[in-house]
Amino acid sequence: MSITALQDRLNRSVRKFADDDRVFDKFVKPHRLTKTLHLIERRFDEIENAQPVEEKLLKSLAKLEQKGATNLSKRDWKNLSWALSQKLLNYEEKILFTFVGTQLVEQFNQMHFERIKTVYFPLLYSYFAVEKSEIDKRPNNWVALRAILNTHRSTLFQNTPRPKQWLTTLSDYPEVLSNEPSKRFIQDFLHSGNNSVSTQLASLNIAPNSWFWQSLIEACIKSIKNMAEDDFIAMIPHFLRLQQQNQLYTTDILKALLERYASTSQRGLVHEDLKQVCLTHWGNPQYDAAAGWKNVSESTKNMVIQWFVRADLEAFFKLFSHTADVHRFDYWIKFIDKISFSQIFLGSAAWSSKNPEHKAFREKNRGRLKELVGSSPSNNAFLLKIDNVYIVDFSDTGNACYGYSQLPFNTERRSTSISDLKNKQRSVFKNDYNEGIGLSHAGNWEKRFDERLAEIGIFANKESKPTSRYAYQKRRY
Numbered sequence: 001m002s003i004t005a006l007q008d009r010l011n012r013s014v015r016k017f018a019d020d021d022r023v024f025d026k027f028v029k030p031h032r033l034t035k036t037l038h039l040i041e042r043r044f045d046e047i048e049n050a051q052p053v054e055e056k057l058l059k060s061l062a063k064l065e066q067k068g069a070t071n072l073s074k075r076d077w078k079n080l081s082w083a084l085s086q087k088l089l090n091y092e093e094k095i096l097f098t099f100v101g102t103q104l105v106e107q108f109n110q111m112h113f114e115r116i117k118t119v120y121f122p123l124l125y126s127y128f129a130v131e132k133s134e135i136d137k138r139p140n141n142w143v144a145l146r147a148i149l150n151t152h153r154s155t156l157f158q159n160t161p162r163p164k165q166w167l168t169t170l171s172d173y174p175e176v177l178s179n180e181p182s183k184r185f186i187q188d189f190l191h192s193g194n195n196s197v198s199t200q201l202a203s204l205n206i207a208p209n210s211w212f213w214q215s216l217i218e219a220c221i222k223s224i225k226n227m228a229e230d231d232f233i234a235m236i237p238h239f240l241r242l243q244q245q246n247q248l249y250t251t252d253i254l255k256a257l258l259e260r261y262a263s264t265s266q267r268g269l270v271h272e273d274l275k276q277v278c279l280t281h282w283g284n285p286q287y288d289a290a291a292g293w294k295n296v297s298e299s300t301k302n303m304v305i306q307w308f309v310r311a312d313l314e315a316f317f318k319l320f321s322h323t324a325d326v327h328r329f330d331y332w333i334k335f336i337d338k339i340s341f342s343q344i345f346l347g348s349a350a351w352s353s354k355n356p357e358h359k360a361f362r363e364k365n366r367g368r369l370k371e372l373v374g375s376s377p378s379n380n381a382f383l384l385k386i387d388n389v390y391i392v393d394f395s396d397t398g399n400a401c402y403g404y405s406q407l408p409f410n411t412e413r414r415s416t417s418i419s420d421l422k423n424k425q426r427s428v429f430k431n432d433y434n435e436g437i438g439l440s441h442a443g444n445w446e447k448r449f450d451e452r453l454a455e456i457g458i459f460a461n462k463e464s465k466p467t468s469r470y471a472y473q474k475r476r477y
Contacts, residue, residue, distance in 0.1 A: 010030075060072070084101060085126035096126060108148050150177045224256050229266075233264070255296055275311075284368060286342065312382065316380060338458070345369075372416060374418040381395070386453075390406070399422070406426075
């Protein structure tokens with residue numbers, strides 16, 4: 001018994017016990033039974049629209065070649081409609097773009113409606129399942145397939161007593177079979193985000209590498225260039241969700257977002273969500289091995305590096321080192337335009353802290369942090385590469401600042417000894433006897449630091465802007 005017949009029998013039974021004016025007054029509406037019916041129906045749909053295995057597709061293609069179109073069964077035609085989207089054994093391209101595909105499209109074009117309705121969904125799937133690059137090379141068969149789907153769309157919907165969800169969606173959004181299939185969805189995306197678009201089209205089962213998604217994403221990316229700055233900033237979360245749901249286009253989306261953000265007045269402000277997505281997919285831009293950063297300009301890459309540097313310094317002074325001298329933050333941040341690398345070393349207190357903010361920062365920067373050993377639990381350290389010099393400074397008072405021409409620690413190790421970071425023999429700062437020293441923070445240390453750094457060719461592009469401890473602590477992390 002079919003699902004439709006079963007539901008009709010159920011409805012007749014219910015109507016026996018209820019008059020027209022008081023439907024369901026005598027009996028509770030069978031919600032659980034109705035839910036079960038929908039579940040069964042969905043499973044039947046999934047089975048009906050399940051893609052056959054390659055072996056069956058090849059058998060139907062061989063039958064077509066050996067016996068001709070007139071000897072094919074209903075199942076064969078369904079297999080062949082699925083085969084259009086596949087690159088099968090002994091075929092260099094997907095069947096739709098081959099000579100066999102041309103023959104099949106011609107056969108489907110001549111089919112009467114009763115046969116077409118049994119293969120309509122596989123044909124629709126094949127229409128979406130090809131890539132834009134394939135269509136660009138040989139568009140004729142694909143365009144002809146779209147015409148077949150367009151010709152029978154309305155008739156199929158009108159002659160189906162209980163249309164499946166995909167057919168309802170196709171009826172609601174006929175533009176997917178037009179010359180501008182993504183135009184309406186671009187506006188939907190820009191106003192409500194990709195979740196809305198994906199939900200609307202879920203029943204069509206569009207492949208992740210479909211020309212449709214590429215067309216939609218390319219159009220959305222182009223719209224970035226013409227957006228007002230405030231509109232663009234507000235749209236970044238939408239585009240990050242678009243990237244999450246369409247991983248194939250991660251590079252294109254991140255590149256567009258970063259380059260556009262770099263041209264805005266907010267370039268110097270860290271966009272935390274965008275920063276984290278880039279770190280996840282492209283790695284730390286401070287490392288040359290992170291090849292993903294070659295997709296953006298050097299200027300844009302430097303912008304993101306400065307995000308990491310600023311976030312590291314703010315976390316160091318505000319989040320982890322409440323006893324640290326805030327004037328050190330004001331001093332080192334003025335070099336941010338020249339800093340290409342930063343590293344935080346956490347003492348045992350910060351490394352194992354249960355503070356939720358501490359744990360969140362450590363999680364977000366997993367792999368970037370190192371443990372400082374051999375020092376007091378409260379002491380932390382940071383390293384900055386300013387031009388070609390590595391500067392090391394500490395949070396606890398009584399610790400001098402050191403400079404090195406090479407990294408003073410082993411990058412492969414998770415922990416670093418304080419003795420590696422406080423090595424006078426290797427320090428580029430020298431006394432009158434040309435002996436390596438650390439720079440003390442006593443007295444008017446900022447002026448002395450400027451002089452010492454100038455001796456080794458380091459000058460700040462910005463002036464230090466003093467920040468009161470109270471104002472700094474009020475800053476939102």
